[in-house]
Amino acid sequence: MPQSDPRFFTSSSRKHDFRGSPGLTSQSDISQSSNYNKRSLSTSGKKFPSTKAFQNSVRGAARTFIMWLVPACGKSGEEAALHDLNIPENDVSSTSISRISGSRSSPANFHYSGPYGTKTSYSTSDLSQETTTFSIAEIYKATGNFSADNIIGQGGTGQVYKGKLRDGTLIAVKRAKRNMSDKRLSKEFKNEMQTLSKVEHLNLVRFLGFLEQGDERLIVVEYVGNGTLREHLDGSRGNGLEIAQRLEIAIDVCHAITYLHAYSDHPIIHRDIKASNILLTETLRAKVADFGFARLGPEDPDATHISTQIKGTAGYVDPEYLRTYQLTEKSDVYSFGVLLVELVTGRHPIERHRDLKDRFTTRWALQKFKQGDTVLAMDPRMRRNPAAIMAVEKMMALGRECLAPTRKARPSMKQCGEILWRIRKDYREMQMKASPSPSPSATASASASASHWATPQQSTHPPQSPLISSINKKNQTINLS
Numbered sequence: 170m171p172q173s174d175p176r177f178f179t180s181s182s183r184k185h186d187f188r189g190s191p192g193l194t195s196q197s198d199i200s201q202s203s204n205y206n207k208r209s210l211s212t213s214g215k216k217f218p219s220t221k222a223f224q225n226s227v228r229g230a231a232r233t234f235i236m237w238l239v240p241a242c243g244k245s246g247e248e249a250a251l252h253d254l255n256i257p258e259n260d261v262s263s264t265s266i267s268r269i270s271g272s273r274s275s276p277a278n279f280h281y282s283g284p285y286g287t288k289t290s291y292s293t294s295d296l297s298q299e300t301t302t303f304s305i306a307e308i309y310k311a312t313g314n315f316s317a318d319n320i321i322g323q324g325g326t327g328q329v330y331k332g333k334l335r336d337g338t339l340i341a342v343k344r345a346k347r348n349m350s351d352k353r354l355s356k357e358f359k360n361e362m363q364t365l366s367k368v369e370h371l372n373l374v375r376f377l378g379f380l381e382q383g384d385e386r387l388i389v390v391e392y393v394g395n396g397t398l399r400e401h402l403d404g405s406r407g408n409g410l411e412i413a414q415r416l417e418i419a420i421d422v423c424h425a426i427t428y429l430h431a432y433s434d435h436p437i438i439h440r441d442i443k444a445s446n447i448l449l450t451e452t453l454r455a456k457v458a459d460f461g462f463a464r465l466g467p468e469d470p471d472a473t474h475i476s477t478q479i480k481g482t483a484g485y486v487d488p489e490y491l492r493t494y495q496l497t498e499k500s501d502v503y504s505f506g507v508l509l510v511e512l513v514t515g516r517h518p519i520e521r522h523r524d525l526k527d528r529f530t531t532r533w534a535l536q537k538f539k540q541g542d543t544v545l546a547m548d549p550r551m552r553r554n555p556a557a558i559m560a561v562e563k564m565m566a567l568g569r570e571c572l573a574p575t576r577k578a579r580p581s582m583k584q585c586g587e588i589l590w591r592i593r594k595d596y597r598e599m600q601m602k603a604s605p606s607p608s609p610s611a612t613a614s615a616s617a618s619a620s621h622w623a624t625p626q627q628s629t630h631p632p633q634s635p636l637i638s639s640i641n642k643k644n645q646t647i648n649l650s
């Protein structure tokens with residue numbers, strides 16, 4: 170957590186305003202893409218409970234003091250099979266919400282959309298899934314009675330604790346500030362519960378359960394133990410990130426946001442994509458966290474935007490959204506552009522201690538890019554070689570596209586993913602040519618990475634996006650005000 174919270178809010182909320190949009194990508198367009206990692210998108214088409222059902226379930230959970238938690242350990246074979254079968258739906262019982270992933274003891278039947286859209290219902294016992302029911306007492310036990318020693322983070326809405334369940338599974342418990350009188354914070358906390366309950370993706374922090382009882386409100390998610398991306402970029406954690414690792418992280422985050430925009434049941438705009446909200450695993454896999462500001466996109470597929478009060482973090486907020494209060498998925502694309510520049514330069518979006526001309530990192534870095542001096546903007550902690558410099562230049566070029574002042578000129582997240590895959594492919598090819606017999610450690614890391622990305626890599630590589638080829642012809646100015 171940053172020490173001072175640079176997030177800001179405006180009170181100039183406007184009425185929701187949905188208008189016709191040719192800009193939004195249709196679900197069917199996206200699902201036709203053969204390039205995407207089908208495994209990690211296996212929840213597309215899932216039907217989660219409506220907000221009302223969800224709220225009822227929250228109330229129910231409060232009555233019974235029961236949490237339903239998904240086993241937080243790795244996916245079982247059955248669970249993986251469910252994913253592959255696209256079995257996402259789970260009825261909400263009157264007293265709880267339980268995630269589809271593993272519910273041996275769940276009393277509810279659940280439904281799934283089969284590969285061809287067939288709706289079938291199974292009882293959980295048929296599928297022998299595992300769900301464990303936890304009491305609040307167990308969460309107290311897991312966190313050592315919310316001991317100060319177990320605090321791992323301090324967020325705007327409360328503290329985050331590390332916990333260990335009976336079976337050894339590590340969890341992170343976000344505990345809302347008690348007597349949360351601030352309606353905004355309370356809403357943010359509820360919002361996070363609701364959004365997390367609707368999504369499931371390898372690159373999103375995994376929701377395990379929640380509890381609301383009196384003034385005790387808890388969200389339980391998987392523990393992601395290797396700190397935030399920001400900590401790694403700052404050098405306060407890890408051994409420094411090389412370009413290949415930064416590229417993988419960018420791809421992970423891109424996949425997560427693409428899923429939110431296009432593959433979740435209803436488009437979701439995260440609104441707070443930033444390096445301190447990206448958690449890293451021990452193997453440097455990225456998981457997007459913090460859904461406090463997330464917004465459902467418009468119900469109407471023809472709508473262009475939602476008009477809403479501004480939320481986000483200074484330095485990451487889409488200038489068009491700031492100006493017009495109109496929120497679209499492209500606001501996340503803008504923040505992703507800032508993140509790309511952060512990954513390449515290692516700098517914070519706003520470097521308060523620097524001279525004014527260098528203070529706004531995107532402006533400073535894109536100026537270097539425009540002058541053909543991208544290498545001067547490259548994080549000095551990264552190793553320089555032709556492949557790394559090529560990757561940095563292309564990431565910066567993509568960053569510039571994402572940072573276009575108007576949303577129309579920005580790529581979609583899906584296009585960003587295609588470009589990033591291409592950059593990764595080119596990087597690997599250059600690396601291979603430069604050193605055909607890699608060191609054992611490089612081989613290990615390349616094969617770990619290759620196995621992880623087997624699906625997208627083995628699929629047909631997307632054609633080079635026109636974005637990349639047109640990138641140098643453009644001369645956009647970035648409005649950072």
Ligand SMILES: Nc1ncnc2c1ncn2[C@@H]1O[C@H](COP(=O)(O)OP(=O)(O)OP(=O)(O)O)[C@@H](O)[C@H]1O
Nearest residue numbers: 170321322323324325326327329341391392393459
């Ligand atoms: N699942 C997790 N695993 C490990 N650490 C976590 C996890 N979730 C959160 N943390 C830690 O807790 C910190 C605060 O979490 P988070 O940002 O979600 O809280 P928040 O109240 O939403 O904060 P913010 O004010 O930024 O919105 C994170 O920066 C991270 O260090």
